Amino acid sequence: MGVMSNAKAENWPGNWVETRPEGLYVRPGGFYVDPMRPVDRAVITHGHADHARPGHRAVLATSGTLAIMRARYGEETGQARQALAYGENIRIGEVEVALHPAGHVLGSAQVSLTWRGARLVISGDYKRRRDPTCPAFEPVPCDVFVTEATFGLPVFRHPPDTEEIAKLLHSLEVFPERAHVVGVYALGKAQRLIRLLREAGYDRPLYVHGALQALCDLYEAEGVPLGPLRPALAAEKEAFRGQIVLAPPSAIADRWSRRLPDPLTAAAFGWMRVRQRAKQRGVEMPLVISDHADWDELMQTLEDVGAPEVWVTHGREEALVHAARQRGIEARALSLVGFEEEGQ
Template sequence: MAEIIEDFLVKRDKGYYCPYGDFYIDPLYPVNHAVVSHAHADHASPGHKHIYCTAATAAFMQVRYAKQALASYQCFEFKVDFHLNGVDLVFIPAGHILGSAQIFMTYKGVRYLYTGDYKLQADPTCEPIEMVEADVLITETTFANPEVKHPNPETEILKLDVASNIMLGCYSLGKAQRLTALLNTYLPEKEVLVHHSMLAFHKIYDRYGNFPLRYELYNRKQMKGPEQNKVYLIPPLTFNSYRRAKNVLRVFASGWARLQASNDISLYLSDHVDWEDILVFIEQVKPRAIWTLHGDGRQLHQYLADSLEIRDIIEQTYSPDFC
């Protein structure tokens, strides 16, 4: 059995670095080679010389980072091998948002799986997660808490079956499109209006996704009409600025309890794995070791300490120019 390289992937100031392949995963600052798991801004940043990602991720990044040269993007289909300096890489669907990928890396006979953000719940707007076995699982721990259990999305969306217009706060990429699909499916009489900042992302879902979304661009007259069946999707900053909005119910879609405070209806909808799903995922991946990141992994460490080698990813203080 090949030996695991403990510093195969390490945390540096610019992001997660693989010194054996000389590339970063989800770097925050410009680097030569950036492998990007998905297009949320805390994982996908501009300024890199070479970006390796899925086509949908590239499309989202081009909307956000219009000045990034098109030639920088090298797009790969899921489950198609590519290589960086001796490391073999494959994108595996992560189920987080459209185009989101787990990054499966093989080096000297050892398989390393970086999850990025991922979810197991069904979501017709993105590619469903796929499970692969790996020697080392490098997993996010956003909701790695035994007390966290994400509710059923259908049950949650049916809370919006009320005779009122709704102002629904949500993240513009991923969450907004998933909400549109849930509303279209379970509350088809609701008219979905989207904030102008979300429109480009909805259109990319129309182009790359397999679920037809029904929505319209918001205009002020629609929300002021007599019908009480409208849901207006708006980004967080706009939601927070509309504190005094009248004649609407205020709702914010999130897995975090703190973001439900002071709203008229709670709507727990997360695009990450909860505690039970992390354990299911680990059982399927069958790792020899687990490295945790993106959250507090202490409770997961305690739970698995007697059965697996588990720790936080190694941190290195090292910041050469444009490495």
């Protein structure tokens, strides 16, 4: 954007965005982005619980994120709630705020903040590949880019989603007598996996753990068709042979999954790239399907946004900071606490 030639200029984002115990605070606007404890005014990037917490007095987010928060927190979502559409601008205090698609889950957004001609963009969690359940990530040119780094190591290069789905469907053909139980997060991963299966031609009913149902219903209500779903407790044991059952990660390892016939356990997470982690969790079929950018996508994003300065948070910060500096980008780690990594 060409406004940051003097790093000590008053409008440099480092002079008006600061890290506090509550999280990132935007001083000329008097609000926080994804605060980790209740505050007066919060802008929320997406509905995962480590970013969208209950108890704020006023909340600004996309309509999709607000719907997710209402489903999870009810009246604790916030005393005042304001929905902002992608690309719409609003002024909070002295700061111009806009939300742009992040491609992470339904309603997920990057937060663009502009003050006195300088723009800072907070990515929240994001991915760069296509997701049939939410709009694709849109690079936003800025002076400072705050990026996640969940998979900020060169070893993390996610395979095409279609290959992982094909692996699951092939296993169904090879082991038709076994129930295939797949560990997925209730928000985002479950619905994305369902849509990917539908796009691959799997039109049979899918069985879902009760913990997933409410958010699947919400996605349907928000215009994301998921096809026929059945409660995972609504059939006799033998009826699950040759079927796909979706459940939270915790359910795979406990007695819940043992009621299924000869269960073949799978898990759909970016961390499944680490085979030792899959083995430790008793996962027979790791599916590397992530809702976060991998290393190549992080590098591509730094190039696309063109920010001369990058702040890195919640993930493998050191490697990404080093790589950014090698590319002539000023970079530092924010070292925010309270954000969970995928698969934890």
